[in-house]
Amino acid sequence: MRYEMRFSGSGGQGVILASVIVAEAAVAAGLEAVQSQAYGPEARGGLCRAETILSREKIWYTKVIRPSFLLALTQDSLDKYAQNLAPDAMVMADAGLSLPACVDPARALMLPILATARDKVGKVMTANIVAVGAVNKALGLFDEAALTEGVRRHIPAGTEELNWKALAEGAALVTDEQAALFRRSL
Amino acid sequence: MQGNEACVEGAIAAGMRFYAGYPITPSTEIAEQCALRLPQVGGRFIQMEDELASMAAVLGASATGVKAMTATSGPGFSLKQENIGYGCLAEIPCVVVDVQRSGPSTGLPTSPSQGDYMQARWGTHGDHPVIALSPSSVQETYRLIIRAFNLSEKYRTPVIFLMDEIVGHMREGVTLPRPDELIINKRHISYHDGANKQCYAVPEGKFVPAMKAFGQGERYNITGLAHDVSGFPTNNNAVAGALYTRLMEKIGRNLDDIVRVEEYMMDDADTAVVCFGGTARAVMSAVEQARAEGMKVGMFRPITVWPFPEAQLRARLPGLKRVLMVEHNYGQMLLEVQRVAAERLPVGFLGRIDGTVIPPADILNKLREMEGRENAQ
Numbered sequence: 001m002r003y004e005m006r007f008s009g010s011g012g013q014g015v016i017l018a019s020v021i022v023a024e025a026a027v028a029a030g031l032e033a034v035q036s037q038a039y040g041p042e043a044r045g046g047l048c049r050a051e052t053i054l055s056r057e058k059i060w061y062t063k064v065i066r067p068s069f070l071l072a073l074t075q076d077s078l079d080k081y082a083q084n085l086a087p088d089a090m091v092m093a094d095a096g097l098s099l100p101a102c103v104d105p106a107r108a109l110m111l112p113i114l115a116t117a118r119d120k121v122g123k124v125m126t127a128n129i130v131a132v133g134a135v136n137k138a139l140g141l142f143d144e145a146a147l148t149e150g151v152r153r154h155i156p157a158g159t160e161e162l163n164w165k166a167l168a169e170g171a172a173l174v175t176d177e178q179a180a181l182f183r184r185s186l
Numbered sequence: 187m188q189g190n191e192a193c194v195e196g197a198i199a200a201g202m203r204f205y206a207g208y209p210i211t212p213s214t215e216i217a218e219q220c221a222l223r224l225p226q227v228g229g230r231f232i233q234m235e236d237e238l239a240s241m242a243a244v245l246g247a248s249a250t251g252v253k254a255m256t257a258t259s260g261p262g263f264s265l266k267q268e269n270i271g272y273g274c275l276a277e278i279p280c281v282v283v284d285v286q287r288s289g290p291s292t293g294l295p296t297s298p299s300q301g302d303y304m305q306a307r308w309g310t311h312g313d314h315p316v317i318a319l320s321p322s323s324v325q326e327t328y329r330l331i332i333r334a335f336n337l338s339e340k341y342r343t344p345v346i347f348l349m350d351e352i353v354g355h356m357r358e359g360v361t362l363p364r365p366d367e368l369i370i371n372k373r374h375i376s377y378h379d380g381a382n383k384q385c386y387a388v389p390e391g392k393f394v395p396a397m398k399a400f401g402q403g404e405r406y407n408i409t410g411l412a413h414d415v416s417g418f419p420t421n422n423n424a425v426a427g428a429l430y431t432r433l434m435e436k437i438g439r440n441l442d443d444i445v446r447v448e449e450y451m452m453d454d455a456d457t458a459v460v461c462f463g464g465t466a467r468a469v470m471s472a473v474e475q476a477r478a479e480g481m482k483v484g485m486f487r488p489i490t491v492w493p494f495p496e497a498q499l500r501a502r503l504p505g506l507k508r509v510l511m512v513e514h515n516y517g518q519m520l521l522e523v524q525r526v527a528a529e530r531l532p533v534g535f536l537g538r539i540d541g542t543v544i545p546p547a548d549i550l551n552k553l554r555e556m557e558g559r560e561n562a563q
């Protein structure tokens with residue numbers, strides 16, 4: 001079963017890294033994973049999208065065709081990538097954004113990802129790690145060890161506590177009822 | 187691991203200890219990783235002022251006996267061509283990585299393409315030998331860059347490592363082989379006695395002269411002019427002709443050693459999908475879907491993309507009814523496939539040049555269309 005995930009936002013928000021962490025957590029959990037990204041020539045501020053494909057089998061085609069999961073941290077990315085989702089797709093977007101009409105609100109989680117990173121974790125740049133925590137809680141993809149291994153490989157020494165807090169705050173944004181609704185077994 | 191990282195790790199495993207480059211998307215991670223890793227293994231990294239100087243630095247370093255590499259993308263690959271030709275004629279081993287991106291000029295910097303296929307063959311002027319290899323996965327990138335160094339050392343020629351953005355920027359799980367599992371060619375360095383200045387002489391029946399390392403005691407001449415066996419320029423047409431012929435034949439007579447292909451489900455196939463590099467990922471998926479629909483489709487993938495695997499494709503033609511070329515350009519390897527196959531079979535083409543990746547569904551549709559069209563006749 002091929003599970004296609006798309007992470008989108010503005011360049012500099014760390015959505016590529018979020019997709020890398022999910023992919024590496026998947027490998028740590030014994031799954032096949034392929035990660036790739038698309039962005040414009042500008043280093044900051046441009047529309048940015050990253051893709052992770054998870055499967056128990058060998059993954060041939062490496063690009064997302066119709067994603068079953070979308071993370072969007074900006075209105076531009078939500079509007080653009082909410083098109084062409086798989087029928088059962090789940091959308092996770094920042095609470096400050098407005099959901100396009102094409103998305104069934106019952107299949108969307110609007111979470112205060114950016115505000116949590118800024119106010120509760122204390123650094124807005126941890127928004128991508130907050131998102132990873134929320135994604136994993138909602139979809140129930142990996143156990144904590146695989147997820148923290150995915151994060152640990154990509155954070156500078158000395159920022160561990162900050163990042164574990166970001167993961168925990170992200171997970172806390174998703175209720176158990178929501179997690180039961182969106183749980184995804186691969 | 188990312189494809190570009192696997193390229194660096196494989197190169198270091200192959201013994202690469204010098205990198206000169208000028209970073210350019212989508213190859214930049216290769217320069218970044220070399221800057222980090224080479225000092226850790228006693229190597230040298232230098233960021234040069236431009237691509238021309240990078241290529242020159244790589245040739246200079248290699249002449250002193252070090253395995254050397256540079257990496258770039260289309261715009262930089264254009265700039266390196268003059269010195270690649272110098273490396274071909276002066277027979278200086280090195281590996282030139284080109285992570286292809288979309289379009290002529292600066293094009294679409296972050297989008298995939300395979301538009302440098304013909305440039306890898308004919309980018310530098312004059313008749314010259316070329317070896318170019320193209321990986322289709324992160325795992326294969328690691329193994330194949332080692333082979334690129336091995337061939338470069340064995341045949342004393344620049345080897346083009348033709349990646350694309352699909353593979354360079356993709357992350358996959360990889361299994362790194364233990365160092366003792368790898369076969370690494372050492373450079374054949376031979377010092378003559380002081381009286382013997384024939385640094386480009388080859389023994390009877392051989393085509394590759396042994397190398398001497400600059401700065402290790404023996405002085406000799408290296409030039410981009412036609413030269414005699416002493417390495418000094420000559421205007422003697424017979425000598426120049428013999429040199430150029432030897433350069434062509436050192437590759438041309440060793441195709442069995444150099445050329446590699448991957449064939450998937452080809453044994454009973456009546457349709458071959460030909461592709462290279464990252465395109466293979468969509469093709470593999472399409473082949474499996476076509477098989478599920480009862481179509482007898484297989485994949486024929488040149489791993490050595492230059493010299494083109496002519497004999498290997500020709501050997502498959504008697505069992506085939508049609509060939510489909512799929513590549514991310516306007517039809518470049520297509521010309522080679524047509525040259526080999528078009529007299530005997532219909533050759534279809536599916537290409538793309540808008541910077542997006544060809545999805546398996548398009549390949550499947552093209553296969554259905556080709557099969558249907560012929561059945562209707």
